Amino acid sequence: MARQFRGSEEVKVDAKGRVSIPAKFRRVFEGSDPDWEAGRRARLIIVYGTLDWQHLQLFTVDAMEDIDQGIARLPRGSAERNLLESIYQGHAEDAEIDADGRLVLPQKLREKIGLSDAAFFISAGDSLKLWEPAAFAGEARRIEALVPEFKPGADPLSLLGTPTPDEG
Amino acid sequence: MARQFRGSEEVKVDAKGRVSIPAKFRRVFEGSDPDWEAGRRARLIIVYGTLDWQHLQLFTVDAMEDIDQGIARLPRGSAERNLLESIYQGHAEDAEIDADGRLVLPQKLREKIGLSDAAFFISAGDSLKLWEPAAFAGEARRIEALVPEFKPGADPLSLLGTPTPDEG
DNA sequence: TTGCGTCCCGTGAAATCCCGTGTCATCCCT
């Protein structure tokens, strides 16, 4: 069972705010939820973060446990710990994938990221990011523009540089 | 067991989007998948990249692990790392070669590279590139044009330069 | 009532499984 997300998908958002989690992503949420078994609903965590986020981030249960432990290692009361707690615990909520494989997004979250009638999922390691499709297109262009040596037609792997000799 | 691809092939694409992976290439995917054994399906990773890509790139599992590790060595949050993650994790997907030795290309990917009823495979080290045959013809010319010191009639190996004495 | 969330079911399209067939290369037995 895959533990990592890979790929992207665009799905419809219906009038009730329901979003189908594409099946291949659903398998990852199921496999990374320690309490899940066939027939049950998989759990996940929706992080909506600070005000300027234009997307939601969906974490598996396992991934969020790692994050929680990382936060717990920081000094109690430190500015960093307070910030991370605010984002990953304050501005987040638990959710479940329903029997039809869909996630119901409360209208509040839909409004925050400007979601209308479609949603774009894109993998990011052990989490998924959820965008309004048009907003993601802008984000994609921004990511490319930030790497000046990346020209259209070039092989992106050139950014990795020369491999060190200890690989093989 | 060969670990590198060599050669090119043209195959049919049927109405369901199925593409026969030529047997010699299939052997490489099998040998470069750590979990593969006789009778099982070999896995691979389809990278479809940014909007301007007109081809798909098919990586072996081993090759993609190297790339993932290379990406992981870059500073978290750096522009280069974000771009590479977006391409190799966001714009890619896991796939399997089916029991008949074929790969099923989802409709979306076929449309992206303009694939109709034939596909052209060409080797690229530890990956294969897959093109609509007509589109590849133009690409071959473009590759030559990008190396200004390569003149028609010249020996391509001259591009390798003189090896330094301490190298094998 | 009105709006909102949940449960359950229907449907069309796509993906998957499982089968057959023609062709070509390889092997083996004269």
Next chain:
DNA sequence: AGGGATGACACGGGATTTCACGGGACGCAA
């Protein structure tokens, strides 16, 4: 060396299952 048997391979088709998605019915709280 010739010729037939064998098996691998590319390719097609039908049947079945999965999946995304829409809608109706019910309960609940403002």
